[in-house]
Amino acid sequence: MTMTGKVSHQTTLGTEADPVDLLVVGGGINGVGVARDAVGRGLSVVLCEKGDLSEGTSSRSGKYIHGGLRYLEYYEFRLVREALIEREVVLDVAPHLAKPLRLILVHSPEQRPRWLIRLGLFLYDHLGGRKRIPASKAVNLQSEWPEGLINPQFHCGFAYWDVWIDDARLVVLNAVDAARRGAEVLTRSELSGAQRQGELWCTTVRDVETGDQRKIYARAIFNGAGPWVEKVLSSVDKVKSGSSVRLVKGSHIILPKWWTGDNGFVLQAPDKRIIFVNPYFEGLALVGTTDVPFDGRPEDVKIDQDEIDYLLGILNTYFTRQLSGSDVLHSYSGVRPLFNDDDDKSASAVTRDYTFELDIGGEKDKAPLLSAFGGKLTTYRKLAEHALDHLVPFFPKMKPAWTASASLPGADFSGGASSDWAASFRQSNPWLPEGLAEHYVLCYGTDTAKVLAGASGLADLGVHFGGLFYEVEARWLLEHEWARTADDILVRRTKHGLFLTDDEKASVETWLTGIRGAA
Numbered sequence: 001m002t003m004t005g006k007v008s009h010q011t012t013l014g015t016e017a018d019p020v021d022l023l024v025v026g027g028g029i030n031g032v033g034v035a036r037d038a039v040g041r042g043l044s045v046v047l048c049e050k051g052d053l054s055e056g057t058s059s060r061s062g063k064y065i066h067g068g069l070r071y072l073e074y075y076e077f078r079l080v081r082e083a084l085i086e087r088e089v090v091l092d093v094a095p096h097l098a099k100p101l102r103l104i105l106v107h108s109p110e111q112r113p114r115w116l117i118r119l120g121l122f123l124y125d126h127l128g129g130r131k132r133i134p135a136s137k138a139v140n141l142q143s144e145w146p147e148g149l150i151n152p153q154f155h156c157g158f159a160y161w162d163v164w165i166d167d168a169r170l171v172v173l174n175a176v177d178a179a180r181r182g183a184e185v186l187t188r189s190e191l192s193g194a195q196r197q198g199e200l201w202c203t204t205v206r207d208v209e210t211g212d213q214r215k216i217y218a219r220a221i222f223n224g225a226g227p228w229v230e231k232v233l234s235s236v237d238k239v240k241s242g243s244s245v246r247l248v249k250g251s252h253i254i255l256p257k258w259w260t261g262d263n264g265f266v267l268q269a270p271d272k273r274i275i276f277v278n279p280y281f282e283g284l285a286l287v288g289t290t291d292v293p294f295d296g297r298p299e300d301v302k303i304d305q306d307e308i309d310y311l312l313g314i315l316n317t318y319f320t321r322q323l324s325g326s327d328v329l330h331s332y333s334g335v336r337p338l339f340n341d342d343d344d345k346s347a348s349a350v351t352r353d354y355t356f357e358l359d360i361g362g363e364k365d366k367a368p369l370l371s372a373f374g375g376k377l378t379t380y381r382k383l384a385e386h387a388l389d390h391l392v393p394f395f396p397k398m399k400p401a402w403t404a405s406a407s408l409p410g411a412d413f414s415g416g417a418s419s420d421w422a423a424s425f426r427q428s429n430p431w432l433p434e435g436l437a438e439h440y441v442l443c444y445g446t447d448t449a450k451v452l453a454g455a456s457g458l459a460d461l462g463v464h465f466g467g468l469f470y471e472v473e474a475r476w477l478l479e480h481e482w483a484r485t486a487d488d489i490l491v492r493r494t495k496h497g498l499f500l501t502d503d504e505k506a507s508v509e510t511w512l513t514g515i516r517g518a519a
Helices: 029-040 069-074 077-093 114-126 167-180 226-234 305-318 377-394 418-428 434-451 471-480 486-493 502-518
Strands: 020-025 045-048 098-106 137-140 156-165 184-186 189-197 200-207 213-223 245-256 264-268 274-279 284-288 330-339 354-359 369-374 464-466
Touching: 020 029, 029 045, 029 167, 029 213, 029 377, 045 167, 045 189, 045 213, 069 077, 069 114, 077 098, 077 114, 077 156, 077 377, 098 274, 114 156, 167 184, 167 486, 189 213, 213 226, 213 377, 226 245, 226 330, 226 369, 245 305, 264 305, 274 305, 284 305, 354 377, 369 377, 418 434, 434 471, 464 471, 464 502, 471 486, 471 502, 486 502
Parallel strands: 020 045, 020 213, 045 184, 098 264, 213 369
Antiparallel strands: 098 156, 137 156, 189 200, 200 213, 245 284, 245 330, 264 274, 274 284, 330 369, 354 369
């Protein structure tokens, strides 16, 4: 196996003589979700992604699997119910990545009346058939934080629960599972053209680093390119779309955590938006998101000073500690591809639901092209199920849906709780510092044993780059998770980049250069 990030996979998928069933375009959460579901239903699958897995929108979320409490105001009950059910599913299939998070909604009477919030939370508690998530309840903010955390004009709050998730790792683990089941995953590989040839697609996929081109023949294409969905359609010969996405920028800031406890907060903004404040790894807080119309290239998105000021202003309205720009340690922005159902709606009011467009060409052409518009991290698994429902007529022998109860890689806890496995792992490896053991378990779950295979002491972990980052993990990511660059490793596969110095990050770059030279 090479050390270039190209996970080896012997395959003849996609030749003219042996076409692949499904070519998935897009390595974000929707693309990998469809690829995993499809290969598990018996289809042969190739996925191509022009950049890194989750490099765009899917690694720049608020890190929540949530029902969307605010969506109830827009009467999107089906979407909320579907999302609430998915909270429970993700806790079952990826308990090492996900955990329930208690959120405190601070009531501001100027924004929404108390009765409306109570009604919304009642629906939130009951729409999704809640099993493992606790019910909501009212709390007295000043009693809960007598040290004066919350500004004294705010007394009433409501506690409810959603699920925290490492979004980028959720994407990668879906891709890993798809590959383990037989799919071929091609990163840094862009669809540059596609033409129908009878009942087949003849596509050209270009390696963006080398310029090499590969012909891939497929019986069907799924376009899950997110913000680039229309760009992909423009590369397909003789296909016209009647749907579009509306690009909305969402930005987050990361600050030192300034409160005690594991809970997060939900703050109502004057413009009726809801801002989330949640614990974010060791000693940090994540605050967001904004909703700003965006008309540039998704690759160029970045936070504006106005967005930083907006988020800090909301924080300073509710908390006694006054925060400034000097407290902002990091930031990130993403472009959300919302289904454009009404140009006149505000960015906050545009639906977070998804829709599909199916193109089968003319009467003689039966090769389907299915494009997804919209969607959100929480509902990716259901989007994949619904996408494949659209393709059943073209693959009548396709097996039924299966992902609702199938664990993701690293979640094979043999019927026990993930916490029990973690405790047993730490007991079996007393040489691992507690923080390092916790990091491995949170990222890799039961696959930690494979990551650390043969290691019995810190010296066996190889180069120590800083913080909790050792060479053994870097090599695993290169060999098994398609990582190639320092950002792939430090920003998406892990969050080590939040805790390394500039010099330590540079040492990772130097190490990678040496690895590539030796490959």
